[in-house]
Amino acid sequence: MEKPLEGIRIIDLSRILAGPWCSQHLADLGAEVIKVEHPERGDDTRGWGPPYLNGTHEAAYYLSANRGKRSIAVDIAQPEGQALIRELVATSDVVLENFKVGGLKRYGLDYESLKQIKPDLVYCSITGFGQNGPYSKRAGYDFLLQGMGGLMDITGNPDDEPGGGPMKVGVAVVDLFTGMYAATSILSALMGRNRTGEGTWIDLALMDVQVSMLANQALNFLTSGKSPQRLGNSHPNIVPYQAFATADGHIILAVGNDSQFQRFCKVAGVPVLASDERFATNRSRVLNRAVLIPQIERLIRGHPSQFWLNALERQGVPCGPINSVEQVFADPQVQHRGMQMKMTHVEAGEMSLVSNPVRFNDASLNADQPPPKLGEHTRSVLSQLFPDREDYLDNLRDKGVIR
Structure with a gap:
């Protein structure tokens, strides 16, 4: 089956979870995602373990959000690395990044700079607090935003019950929701570009997403003027x-x-x-x-x-x-729907991943490639895009600009 995003190229400068969660979904939908990583450190989550995939140094955390991408290791702090990314952008459709506000401007990789190269570029910035406002310079992590955005104040048992007090959710839901908002925003911007020929700068803040996620609890407050209270496993509006x-x-x-x-x-x-x-x-x-x-x-x-x-x-x-997580993957409905999938890793052999839940015409949409090793595709991607410049690429490798 031809996938809906085939022919769309995304330069993914993001790391950790919100950005990679977005680009993994777009890769599953058929986009070509080129993951740009630092030649030495790579994506921080590669080391967020244990557990690690057998025989590798790849943490399960990293593996959860990077299927279907090609990794190129480029040092964007060096002028040659910046020039290389600008050349890639010129032939791409989307740039996804989650640097601090203004962090890419010094490299000439901010939206204003790149739209001079690619006027119809869709550029998505993910930050903790957005591109403006009193907190815009702060770093933002999911746990912080669950607390600051009200989620922990309505999650957990009431203060007067055993184990009472604020509680975070068991997965990084602010990052995950932000990733999905980013994906739908990018798709919307691409549709708009098809009509107008114009690019878009998307400004997504984890704080904004967390506030929007308060959903009915936000309206409970806005309607009544009273802050919702923690109810443990109870529901504020439905009983039992x-x-x-x-x-x-x-x-x-x-x-x-x-x-x-x-x-x-x-x-x-x-x-x-x-x-x-x-x-x-x-x-x-x-x-x-x-x-x-x-x-x-x-x-x-x-x-x-x-x-x-x-x-x-x-x-x-x-x-x-x-259910425990073990029981989830043993559940007959989960097994019938194929939510546990197998792929072949270049070092570890067969590995298990969680399937994309989206189905088109009763077929699951999953990328064909497993999560890449750091810099696994640097040479193949750059040689494909610049077929007559092998000596130039050798020179960049020798200087440590690429790996």
Whole structure:
């Protein structure tokens, strides 16, 4: 199948997670992604381990976000390296970068400089706080932004409960969301370029993305004037919608409407609960949460998890287990959908990766190449783009400009 972004070339100057997550998705969609790395250090996440891929120094963290790219090692601090990147940009469609504000200007690789070379360039900048504002010069990391952007204040148990206090999410969700916002923004800018012939500078800030991710919780505040509070595994606007202890473990009960609540009460043997005016509607259940939840807790503790999972599924009441990551990849639905995929690494042989979840015409979209070694494609990429300049490339290698 011809992929939708075939023919699009992206110069990826980003590292860590938000930028690489974006460019990996675009590579899966068919774009040619040239990952530019420092000849000695490379992407910081290459060393963010253990664990490391067997027989290599490649951290699992790095492997999670760099499939489908070709790595070239170029020292952009040297004038020859800067000139090389400018030549690459002249034949490319997109530049993706996550340097500090103004960090690339001194190298002549900022948007204003590069659009003189490529007027229709799509240039995406990812920073912690954006290109302007009182915090624009600060570095931004996911953990910081989860705290500063309000997410940790609504995540975790309430302060007066065991283990209470602010809690970060188990994966770097601000980086991941920013990466996906970057991908959709780049695609939108490319569509706009097709109509107008003009390029675009995209300014994406992790802080802005985190604020937008507050979603219904932001509107809960903006509508009521009251900051939402941590509710642990409970939902601020839906009841019952949380984790419950069973006789032998835990399940999630996710009642999304009144008819589902009625069916739950039937399975639990308390149909009268659904007709109680305090609990008959979601609005009333939210208002009377403190009275209802202890009753449900007592009911669910009376049977093992599998009883509830089987009985509630038969009645169409949303519920599920709380799986470990190991159990996730053993789940028959996850296996059926092919979410664990195999690729061949140049050093380690067969390796496992997580598939792109997007399917076109019932086919998964995954790039053909595994995450590259540092500088693995420097010579092949540059020789392809500059076929008559082998002596020039040899000279750059000898001077340490490329690897």
